[in-house]
Amino acid sequence: MTPDFHGKHVTVAGLGVSGVPAARVLRELGAEVTVVNGGDGPRERTQAGELEALGVTVRLGDGATLPAGTELVVTTPGWKPASPLFAAAAAAGVPVWGDVELAWRLRDRDPARKPAPWLAVTGTNGKTTTVRMLESILGAAGLRTAAVGNIGVSLLDVVTxxxxxxxxxxxxSSYQLHWAPSVRAHSAAVLNLAPDHLDWHGSMAAxxxxxxxxxxxxxxxxxxxxxxxxTEELVxxxxxEEGCRAIGxxxxxxxxxxxxxxxxxLVDRAFVADRHRQAQELAQITDIGAAARGADQAPPPAPHNIxxxxxxxxxxxxxxxxxAAVRDGLRAFRPDPHRIEFVARTGEVTWIDDSKATNxxxxxxxxxAYRPIVWIAGGLAKGAAFDELVRDCADRLRGVVLIGADRALIRDALARHAPEVPVVxxxxxxxxxMAAAVREAARLARPGDTVLLAPACASMDMFxxxxxxxxxFAAAVRELAAGGEGPAQDCPGH
Known part of the structure; x- marks a missing residue:
């Protein structure tokens, strides 16, 4: 049952992609809305002005004080559970919802429309790629669909x-799920679990x-x-609901x-008439992203994308x-940029951009996915340790080029577990x-090698x-190729 917000005093924690739609929708539903936001920059002031024109009160530079009379807090994903605002809400007996929870509760506000069920995806890595693949498959089946949520498209905008x-x-994301106790998906997937965002959640268990x-x-x-x-333990x-199945x-x-x-x-032994004796062919590995890979010089999909x-x-x-729709959707799928993205081939060296590998x-x-590799790595470590990563990939490394604020952590792990690998x-x-890193990587690479930008770190120290x-990275590779280091063959659409 859709809640009645008319006259209700609601505080929205944060602006941005999630907070602005939440404030706007709540105001349209008759709520008295106050937005609190710790930042007070030019972008925030622009967003505040747009909301104030709708009758929303905005408090910039104040992210800790719970406005008097608040009956509900709707938070954007980045706010930590330990934030003083939420402590004040708990002390006052005020519930806290995320923007996803709000979207879920507003799904059926129009009795003339049947709300669209959700096929939901989470995991430490691979969420966006999987959701894009799913969207492509559903579209190939002739279904009206959209990829939404943490992918950058507000669920609130879609459901309203x-x-x-x-x-x-x-x-x-884990942030969104923390504040979404009522969400009930038709079906859902957890792709993987690895330590991440522990400063936000407090522990791996949480x-x-x-x-x-x-x-x-x-x-x-x-x-x-x-x-x-x-992931199976979580299942x-x-x-x-009764009858729901665990599918691996x-x-x-x-x-x-x-x-x-x-x-x-790719075969299916889950959704067939006799899963103990039958298997259904869905697609070939080479079908995955076939339209985007185009020319033969692009490598086949990496194992984690399979x-x-x-x-x-x-x-x-x-x-x-x-x-057939699974096959056609996977063929039509085009990955978002910077996710195992083929950049070029210079001579017999392949250059791959996986800047999205931030952990x-x-x-x-x-x-x-590759060997031998010249690895470009480094950035902001966010408290990560690199010994296990280096130990597991040491035999694949031709050489390593390190950049960024926390590169010493990776350098020390390489000294312990791959001392024979050349490091710049x-x-x-x-x-x-980055241009210097590309030049050094080209110097280390040999014919048949892959130069891989997979930083294992966040980017904000430099970018x-x-x-x-x-x-x-891509610009530097092209500049290198244009300087005569080898013929570059661009990936179509890059």
Whole structure:
């Protein structure tokens, strides 16, 4: 039942992609809305002016004080649970919802429209790619769909907008799930679990518990990663609807109730008439992203993207999508930039941009896809340790080029676990360091090698974001090729 917000005093914590739609929608529903936001920069002032024109009160530079009379707090994802605002809300008995929780509760506010069910995805890494794949598959099946949520498209805008959908592909972060106790997906997947955002959650156990919320109330399928037992444990702990099934995905041969690989084929042994004796071919490995890879010089999909494709296929099959639509959707899928993105081939050296690999778990998956590798790494470590990563990939490394503020942490791990690997330590954190890193990588590379930008670190010590870091890498590679170091062959559409 849709809550009645008319005359209700609601405080929205934060502006940005999530807070502005939340404040606007709540105001349209008749609430008395106050937005509190710690920042007070030019962008925030512009957003504040737009909201104030709608009758919303905005307090910039004040993120700790709970406005008098608040009856509900709606928070944006970045605010930590330990924030003073939430402590004040708890002391006053005021509930706190996330913007995703608000969107869920507003799904059925129009009795003339049937709300679109959610196929939901979370995990430490691979969420956006999997949701994009799922969107492509659902679209190939002729369904009205959209990729929404943490992917950058506000769920509130979608559920309150005029467009009607059959089903939504929803990316949910651990931040969003923490504040979304009522969400009940049709089916959901947890792709993997590795330490991340522990400063926000407080512990790995709390982080995993928030991820596991995505399975609560699932109706048809809880999709888990057989290579990551923690994801299956979350399924076992979930309270789901009767008849909901646990569906695994694997890069090996699938057992009953699993999707996996047989030779170069993606196959389904979960959504078939006799899963103990039958398997349904869904696609070939080379179908994944075929339209985007285009020319033959681009490498085949990395193993973790094959796993992402299997997870997306599992959710689509849970919805009832045909094998042909899975194949066609995977063929049409185009990855977002800076995710294992082929940049060029100079001579016989392949250059790959995985700037999105901002933590060790993502970098490990990227490094596992190639050999031999000249690895460009470094940035802001966010408290990460690199010994396990270096130990696992040491035999793949031709050489390493280090950049960024916390590069010494990676250098020390290399000294301990890969002392024979040549290391270039660039003692600089300016944006021009990327061009120097590319030149050094070209010097270390040999024919047949892959130069891989997989920093295992955040980018903000040198760049605005990981996109800018990846753009700088690609530009430097092209400049190198134009200088006669070898013929560059651009990936179509790059």
């Amino acid at each position: 907008g005029d467009a009607e959908y059959d089903v939504l592909a929803v990316e949910l 982080y995993a518990a928030d991820k596991g919320r995505i399975y609560e109330g699932n109706r048809v399928a809880c999709v888990y990663n057989t290579a990551d037992p923690a 076992r702990a979930a309270d789901v 995905f694997t890069l090996g041969t699938p057992g009953p109730s699993q999707l996996g690989l047989v030779d170069d084929l 796993a992402n494709a299997l997870a997306a296929a599992a959710l689509a099959r849970a919805w009832g999508v045909t094998p 060790t778990h993502a970098a490990q998956a990227s490094l596992a 330590d660039l003692d600089r954190t300016d944006t021009g360091a 605005v974001n990981y996109n800018a870091r990846g753009d700088a």
